[in-house]
Structure formats: C-alpha cells, structure tokens
Amino acid sequence: MREICGKLFRIALAIAGLTSLGGCSWVLFDTKGSVGLQERDLIILCIGLMLIVVIPAIxxxxxxxxxxxxxxxxxxxxxEWAHSTKIEIVVWGVPILIIVALAAIVWKSTHELDPYRPLDVPGQPINVQVIATDWKWIFIYPDLGIATVNQLVFPAHRQVAFSITSNSTMGTFFIPQLGGQIYAMAGMRTQLHLMANEEGKYRGMSGNFNGPGFSDMKFVATATTEDEFQRWVAQVRTSPIALDFSAFQKVAKPSQGTGVVHFSQVQPGLFKAVIDQFVNPGAAASIHAALDVGAPSKKKE
Structure with missing residues (x-):
C-alpha cells in the first residue's frame, strides 16, 4: 500500500509540474531578430544532437x-557475459562523435555570435548608450543628442550598436525576442549588436537579480519604420528637460516603477563620465567640471 501511495504521489507531482509549464513563454523560439534566429537554430541543433543519445537510452x-x-x-x-566490442564501440563512439560535433559547432558559433562583433548588414547602425541604474534603464542616442528613461525605439531592419554600462549594481541587458544578453557593470563598457527583422514591440528586461526593484526593471523596445522613428525623435526633442550629469544623478537615484521620461538634450560625454566615476573616483570632480563647460543649456520648463 505504501508503494502504491508513493507512486501516485510521484505521478501527481509530475502532472503538477507539467501543468505549471502552461504559463511558460516560448519567447526565445519566437524570435524576431537576426541574432535571435541564429541563437534559436543553435539551441535546436545542440538539443537535437544530444537527443541522439538520450532518446535511445530512454x-x-x-x-x-x-x-x-x-x-x-x-x-x-x-x-558469464562481461564484454562486447561492438557494444563498447557504440557506447563510447557515438557520444565522442557528438561531443566533437558540438565542440566544432560551439567554436564556430561563438565567433559568429560574438556580441562585440558588428552585424554583417548594410547601412549605418543606430548607436545607443545604455546605462543601468537602480532600477531603471537610461538610453542615450549620442548621434541624435537625445535620451530616454525606460523607452527604446529604433528602426527595424537596421543594426543597433549598444554600448552598455551600469551606474550601480550589476545587471544584464536582455531583449529576448531579438537575441543576445550581456552584462551591465559599473566602470566597464560592454557591447551588443542587434537587429529587428520586423516591426513590433519587444519586451526588454534585466536578466540578473540586483535588488528589490529588479522586477520593475523593464522597458519596451519598439522597432518602427524609418519615418516613424524620425517622428519619434522629433517628439522627444520637444521635451523641456535636458540631461546633464547633475540631472543624471537625480534620475539614477533608486526608484521602482519609473515611467517613461524624454530628454531633448544630452550633455556630451555623459556616458563616459558615468564610467569614469568608478575608474578614477578622485578625478570625478574635474571630469564633471570639464563636462559642464560643454554642457547644453537647459530649456526652461
């Protein structure tokens, strides 16, 4: 009786586990980016190769x-049976061949999917500087002189070159449907190159627990047409707020559930100043003073 109850309990646990998977999202397999497609195919290929051993064993x-x-x-x-050369060849030979194949695939894909490597696509990329703070994302468009909080917009079918850092704890910059995930670390600059293959809104997040506001550290990445992107840039430029280092320090203070904010002007060199304050804290004052010389004048609110 005890054995029967034990089996029924294990079956119930298995059913409960499978039922809970109903809330899971297969977003990584519903990719909308060129990098994400390559990563999805790589995952499927590696799983398929490993199943060559797993399925027959089961x-x-x-x-x-x-x-x-x-x-x-x-x-x-x-x-009295103890050895079979044929069985030994199959048991050891097949896994070795699979490991060799996986090693070759991973070596090749590691270089092809290097996040620091620009995508081999025509056209000029959109440069975006990303700063992770507690607990929000600040996006700076250095070529356009604008910035936002928790809103990322870029044209579809055009490469986006991200430069990423953190003003506080370590996080990870992640847009699951576009592919790639990379750390945002204070005093360091990491890079990521992505491209959306179609227009749409994609969920962005921090994939690394970094404090009580972690669950609110989300943003929407919107891929638009070129015309819609230019209209959005014009809209951001109507904001009465400018982002200099002093304003950045206020924005970067810990907060949860922060909404979207637009900045019509950005102090030149702000992204580098955020990094340098951790690299050489003693020189922070001189860096800020130097930036203030070329800071854009704030619009009156």
Whole structure:
C-alpha cells in the first residue's frame, strides 16, 4: 500500500509540474531578430544532437525492462557475459562523435555570435548608450543628442550598436525576442549588436537579480519604420528637460516603477563620465567640471 501511495504521489507531482509549464513563454523560439534566429537554430541543433543519445537510452531502458523481466523465460541468460566490442564501440563512439560535433559547432558559433562583433548588414547602425541604474534603464542616442528613461525605439531592419554600462549594481541587458544578453557593470563598457527583422514591440528586461526593484526593471523596445522613428525623435526633442550629469544623478537615484521620461538634450560625454566615476573616483570632480563647460543649456520648463 505504501508503494502504491508513493507512486501516485510521484505521478501527481509530475502532472503538477507539467501543468505549471502552461504559463511558460516560448519567447526565445519566437524570435524576431537576426541574432535571435541564429541563437534559436543553435539551441535546436545542440538539443537535437544530444537527443541522439538520450532518446535511445530512454527507449532501451523500457525495452530491457520488458525483454528481460523475470517472467520471460525465453530471454537469454548469460551470467558469464562481461564484454562486447561492438557494444563498447557504440557506447563510447557515438557520444565522442557528438561531443566533437558540438565542440566544432560551439567554436564556430561563438565567433559568429560574438556580441562585440558588428552585424554583417548594410547601412549605418543606430548607436545607443545604455546605462543601468537602480532600477531603471537610461538610453542615450549620442548621434541624435537625445535620451530616454525606460523607452527604446529604433528602426527595424537596421543594426543597433549598444554600448552598455551600469551606474550601480550589476545587471544584464536582455531583449529576448531579438537575441543576445550581456552584462551591465559599473566602470566597464560592454557591447551588443542587434537587429529587428520586423516591426513590433519587444519586451526588454534585466536578466540578473540586483535588488528589490529588479522586477520593475523593464522597458519596451519598439522597432518602427524609418519615418516613424524620425517622428519619434522629433517628439522627444520637444521635451523641456535636458540631461546633464547633475540631472543624471537625480534620475539614477533608486526608484521602482519609473515611467517613461524624454530628454531633448544630452550633455556630451555623459556616458563616459558615468564610467569614469568608478575608474578614477578622485578625478570625478574635474571630469564633471570639464563636462559642464560643454554642457547644453537647459530649456526652461
């Protein structure tokens, strides 16, 4: 009776586990970016190669249990059997071949999917500087002189070159449907290159727990047409707020559930100043003073 109850309990746990998967999102397999497509295909290929060993092993487990059950007296009984060269070749040879294949694939894809490597696509990229703070994202468009909080907009079918850092704890910059994930670390600059293959809104997030506001550290990445992107840039430029280092320090203070904010002007060199304050804290004052010389004048609110 105890064994039956134990089996029923394990079955119930398995059913509950499968039921809970109903809320899972297969967003990584519903990719809308060129990098994401390559990563999806790589995942599927690696899983398929590993299943070459896993599936036969599972099937043979059931086969042997049935074939050599105690009641089957027709099964071969070989108590002295100890070695088979053919079996050894299969048991060791197939996994070795799969490991070699996986090693070659991973080596090749590691270089092709290097996040620092620009995508091989025509046209000028959109440069975006990303600063992770507690607990929000600040996006600076250095070529356009604008910035936003928790809003990322770029044209579809055009490469986006991200430069990423953090003003506080470490996080990870991640847009699952476009592919790629990379750390945002204070005092360091990491890079990521992505491109959306179609227009749409894609969920962005921090994939690394970094404090109580972690769950609110989200943004929407919107891929638009070129015309819509230019209209959005014009809209941001109507904001009465400018982003200099002093304003940045206020924005970067810990907060949760922060909404979208637009900045019509950005102090030149702000992204570098955020990094330099951790690299050489003693020089922070001189850096800020130098930036203030070329800072854009703030619009009156």
């Amino acid at each position: 099937l043979l487990t059931f086969f042997f249990s049935w074939r050599y059950r105690a009641s089957n007296h027709e099964a071969t009984y070989a108590p």
